[in-house]
Amino acid sequence: MANYRIGIDVGGTHTDAVVLDESYNVISEVKATTTEDVSSGIYEALNKVVAASGVPTEQFRYAMLGTTHCTNAIVERKRLNKVAAIRIGAPATMAIKPLVGVPDDLKAILGKHIYIVRGGNEFDGREITALDEQEIRRIAEELKGKVDSIAITSVFSPVSVDHELRAAAIIKEVMGEETVISLSSEIGSVGLLERENATILNAAIVDVARSTADGFVKALEKEGIHADVFFGQNDGTLMSVEYTVKYPILTIACGPTNSLRGAAYLTDHPDALVVDVGGTTTDVGVLVGSFPRQSSLAVEIGGVRTNFRMPDIASIGLGGGTIITVNEDESFQIGPESVGYRLIEKGLVFGGDTLTTTDIAVATGKAQLGNPDLVAHLNQELVGRIYAKMVEMAEETIDKMKTSSEPVPVILVGGGSILFSDQLKGASEVIKPKNSGVANAIGSAISQVSGEIEKIFNTDELGREKTLELAKQLAFQQAIEAGADPEQLVLVDLEEVPLSYLPGNATKIRAKAAGGLLSERESVNIQ
Structure with a gap:
């Protein structure tokens, strides 16, 4: 079958x-x-x-x-769980409370049950102070029936996870095994406040x-x-x-x-720049070995600064439905507003009343859709200037994402990719593949399952080789939990950064593994 x-x-x-x-x-x-x-x-x-x-x-x-x-x-502040946030880090972290810097409207939703308890670790894994198990138990009793999920963050938990695991065990003992708990050591990397934010957000969207x-x-x-x-x-x-x-x-x-x-x-280009042109935005990302390049910076989501892994993507307000405003002196503004999915009723070439980037592409002859006669009245010189600016916006973003001045292959995908021709500055070639309009859906259908860890290890304990092997096995375990076939797993990324400011040859290791779907092999065996 x-x-x-x-x-x-x-x-x-x-x-x-x-x-x-x-x-x-x-x-x-x-x-x-x-x-x-x-x-x-x-x-x-x-x-x-x-x-x-x-x-x-x-x-x-x-x-x-x-x-x-x-x-x-998160962005709309709707349908979020009732969350409790427990930070294990007193007395060392009392100066800055959880959710500092989070927008007030979101803090009002997520900040109703905030606790800081004694415990946590130093950067080298030593205990700052013992975990206050009695206080964790008291908090769990207090939270019964009041919250949907709990976020637990301990100081330097990417180095030592013991306090987070013990706190979670006590909470489940008191509140029941089905209690939804998010642990910061499983979500973010080093950096207490950003990791805590990411963990609280994770706990807030479980029901969604x-x-x-x-x-x-x-x-x-x-x-x-x-x-x-x-x-x-x-x-x-x-x-x-x-x-x-x-x-x-x-x-x-x-x-x-x-x-x-x-x-x-x-x-079949594993290393290239990808320009994904949608109806509202153009997203530019970088392929490295067929996978997206990861961002090394803290990322804001809905105004909240977090540090969990995110793709390195540059977005600009330029898509197929982007509105173009022309002033009386023939100066113009591209976006950032868009007619979005209403392009078919709003765009000039479809009989609408709004000038969009799609109309400009049709007027220049770069795109064939709608009725070109409906944009024939536009001033050709103005159309040329607007189109040149659109291309310049895309080229500037491509330039920002490149790591050298050398031209690189550029792959154009997305429904709005008709906006651009097959020549862009900084591109060694511009490729528009077949089915490029639905590249995103194809990407979701063909993907593998992965697992990733980012932790600080003391390489003095096991030696470098054994520590790297341990990191690899932890990544494999994560991938298997996510649904990967254990027999098809390969290591796709391994990165080690020695941390000279920590004792004991401390090294931050990021390992990522990926493999086929578990049931894929089963289905082959059945046939």
């Missing part, structure tokens, strides 16, 4: 869906409008793409979703992730599809539903990374 897969990716303007066969050939592709509630747009795309494929429903084995639900919940997962599974079942469901995470790989509900923050920014993975697959 054939094993087909569905890939869906939710963007700001469109929700894209594809059906792929076992050899990853595109059987059908669909663009549906992204809806305000997100979910109904997903269901519409799913319904259309399944119907268009003509594939019997029992032959769908996998369904992958890259979604913006969790990002939207769970209802999204349930909704997606139910939508599939409504179509008669009983598939293994996976979610896109922001390093360009997949994770199981259970893993997604545990670490929902990893879905943030998975859209651009899906596009990068799709671009790598469609072009």
Whole structure:
């Protein structure tokens, strides 16, 4: 029996869906409008793409979703869990309270149950002071029935996780095994405040992730599809539903990374720049060995500074629906507002009344869609200037993302990629692959499952070789938990940074492993 897969990716303007066969050939592709509630747009795309494929429903084995639900919940401050935040770090960290620097409206939602208890570790793993187990127990009693999830952050937990694990065990003992707990050592890297923020945000979006997962599974079942469901995470790989509900923050920014993975697959270019042009924004990312380059900076999400892993993406307000304002003196402004998914009713070439970047591309002859006669009246000299500025905006962003002055291959993907021609400054070649309009959905469908760790190790204890091997095994374990096949795992990234300011040859090691889906091999064995 054939094993087909569905890939869906939710963007700001469109929700894209594809059906792929076992050899990853595109059987059908669909663009549906992204809806305000997100979910109904997903269901519409799913319904259309399944119907268009003509594939019997029992032959769908996998369904992958890259979604913006969790990002939207944080940005819009809606549907967030009632959270308690416990910091293990008194008396050393009393000067700066949790959620410092977080916008007031979000602090009002997340800051109702904040505790700082005695405990934590030094940067070399030594205890600052013993964990106050009695106080943890008292807090757990106090929180019964008041919160949905708990975020636990201990000082230097990436070095020693003992206090976080013990606190979680006590809380589950008092509040019940089903209590949802997020541990900072599993989410962020070194840097207490940013790691704490990321952990609190993770705890706040657990229910959003769970209802999204349930909704997606139910939508599939409504179509008669009983598939293994996976979610896109922001390093360009997949994770199981259970893993997604545990670490929902990893879905943030998975859209651009899906596009990068799709671009790598469609072009066979493992190292290139990818320019993903949507309806609202253009996202530029870098492929290194077919995976997105990671950002080394702290990242803000909804005004909150965090330090968990994120892709290195530059976004500009330039997409297919970006509005162009022309002043009386013929000066103009490109964006940042966009008509978004209403391009078909608002754009001039479709009979609307708003001048957009798509109209300019049609007026210059670079794109063929809508009715070109409806933009024939535009001043050609002005059109030329606007188009030149659009190209310049894209070229500047490409330049910012490059690490040298040498030209690099540039892959153009996304529905709005028609805006640009096949020549861009800084590009050794501009590639527009077939099916590039749905590269994001293809990226979500073809991705592997990964696991990643970033910890500080004392290499004096085991020696360098054994420490690296331990880091690799921890990454493998994470990948297996996320749904990867243990027999297909490979190490895709290993980075070690000696920390000369710490004793004992301390080294920060980041290890990442990736492999195929566990059930993929099982299905091959069954046949």
